Amino acid sequence: MSATVGSSGTHTAGPDLAARLDRVPVITPVHRRWIGLLGFLFVFDLVDLNSFAYAAPALRTEWGLSIGGVGAITSAGFVGMFVGAIVGGRLSDRFGRRPVLIGAVFLYSLFSLLSAFAPDPGTLGALRVLTGFGLQAMTGVLLVWVSEMFPRALRGRYQALLLAIGLAGVPIAAWVARAVVPLGDGAWRWIFVVGALGAVGGVVALRVLPESVRWCAAHGRTPDPRQVELVARMEEHAERITGAPLPEPVPDRPVVPGRLSELLRGATGRRTLVASVSCVFLILSFYGFSSWVPTLLVERGYTTAESLTFSSVLAIAAVPGALLAMPIVDRFERRSVLLAVQSLVAVFLLLFGLIDHPVAIVVCGFLAAMFMQTGVAVLYTYIAEVFPLHLRGLGSGVANGSGRLAGVVGGVLVAALYSGAGMVAVYVYLAIAALLLGVVMRLWGERTTNRRLEEIEHGIAPR
Numbered sequence: 001m002s003a004t005v006g007s008s009g010t011h012t013a014g015p016d017l018a019a020r021l022d023r024v025p026v027i028t029p030v031h032r033r034w035i036g037l038l039g040f041l042f043v044f045d046l047v048d049l050n051s052f053a054y055a056a057p058a059l060r061t062e063w064g065l066s067i068g069g070v071g072a073i074t075s076a077g078f079v080g081m082f083v084g085a086i087v088g089g090r091l092s093d094r095f096g097r098r099p100v101l102i103g104a105v106f107l108y109s110l111f112s113l114l115s116a117f118a119p120d121p122g123t124l125g126a127l128r129v130l131t132g133f134g135l136q137a138m139t140g141v142l143l144v145w146v147s148e149m150f151p152r153a154l155r156g157r158y159q160a161l162l163l164a165i166g167l168a169g170v171p172i173a174a175w176v177a178r179a180v181v182p183l184g185d186g187a188w189r190w191i192f193v194v195g196a197l198g199a200v201g202g203v204v205a206l207r208v209l210p211e212s213v214r215w216c217a218a219h220g221r222t223p224d225p226r227q228v229e230l231v232a233r234m235e236e237h238a239e240r241i242t243g244a245p246l247p248e249p250v251p252d253r254p255v256v257p258g259r260l261s262e263l264l265r266g267a268t269g270r271r272t273l274v275a276s277v278s279c280v281f282l283i284l285s286f287y288g289f290s291s292w293v294p295t296l297l298v299e300r301g302y303t304t305a306e307s308l309t310f311s312s313v314l315a316i317a318a319v320p321g322a323l324l325a326m327p328i329v330d331r332f333e334r335r336s337v338l339l340a341v342q343s344l345v346a347v348f349l350l351l352f353g354l355i356d357h358p359v360a361i362v363v364c365g366f367l368a369a370m371f372m373q374t375g376v377a378v379l380y381t382y383i384a385e386v387f388p389l390h391l392r393g394l395g396s397g398v399a400n401g402s403g404r405l406a407g408v409v410g411g412v413l414v415a416a417l418y419s420g421a422g423m424v425a426v427y428v429y430l431a432i433a434a435l436l437l438g439v440v441m442r443l444w445g446e447r448t449t450n451r452r453l454e455e456i457e458h459g460i461a462p463r
Helices: 016-022 029-063 067-095 097-115 121-149 155-166 169-183 189-195 198-208 213-218 225-242 260-264 266-290 293-299 304-315 318-329 334-354 358-383 389-421 423-444 453-458
Strands: none
Touching: 016 213, 016 225, 029 067, 029 097, 029 121, 029 155, 029 169, 029 189, 029 198, 029 225, 029 293, 029 304, 067 097, 067 121, 067 266, 067 293, 067 389, 097 121, 097 189, 097 198, 121 155, 121 213, 121 358, 121 389, 155 318, 155 358, 169 189, 169 304, 169 318, 213 225, 213 389, 260 266, 260 389, 266 334, 266 358, 266 389, 266 423, 293 304, 293 423, 304 358, 318 334, 318 358, 334 358, 334 423, 358 389, 358 423, 389 423
């Protein structure tokens, strides 16, 4: 017979552990330790993700890469991310969030390091496929893990905080590129070496990061004694912080094993479609802008050094953009926030493409990049909430993977639009994609703000 931990001070095992975790209403010191570790992993995920964009101008000179060649290697990374999102999500549903998350960190770190030794564009493209696989497998599973282990009323805020910490990787990649690329031929290789440092966080995660208690409960796993002790500690911290006993845990309905076909039919099918289409428009606009800014600025007449300086300034916008989501993501409905934010993104993308004055370019680019990251924080929170627990990893993977697959087309499309219709056409296209993301979410997205994951899963109307 199991007993409860909390105000009674005794221990329990079994599925009730997830219900006990769900009644913790505040961020505890345990959560803060996780935030530090996951933030570190996210930093080097973002360094790696953006490394090729900042190396591309130097590669064009050193290897004679055309705009089309840059687009092909960019698209190669998205092929890997598409596969990694789906395979990583499925593996995390079957074998657990923890082993897939940590394994993906070591995977992307290894192939980032190998990218530093690439002798030619073909080899680099192949390595970017494998790096992308690990990057997106980690990102998708990390977001799911946070949605399952953090308090419901705060999970959006802390998803945004983690993204803000991770987005420090964008200016890190930019400023590393700014420092090393002008040193001469081959100096760009150090950007990929820095990206491989995520493996350090993977080693720490092996000791610190527990398995999701919701995943264990759904699969009938007896909790590890360390998990029971960890939840008990969180409950004790929460009672001290709030100054009141925690409410009695409310056991959730048993998780009924489902089929993969659920993702394509009924209410879950609609959620899959909405989340996937939203991710497609996100990737087309977001990476169509961030991946091409250094190269297209050179095409506008700026030197490689000037282009990297501008790009480095724009990269700083990533962190305040994600932090901007923190006070609003759990206060207002996510779908409404996305429409407002994406409308602003569309306006500033158009201005960035139409105005030639250097100061105006920096200001409009900074604001476009900042609000893009606000939108990313809100959408990532939403995607990790809307799928049933037994398919949450795969559902999130399908949605994110759809976006990454669109990135394969997006890299080629930007190159084709620029070659055929010019610079302005590129930014009109990016603005339309950004706006469509907000429209789709507002019209067809679910209400998820401050709702228990189980309420969202079972379609229980919000109170």
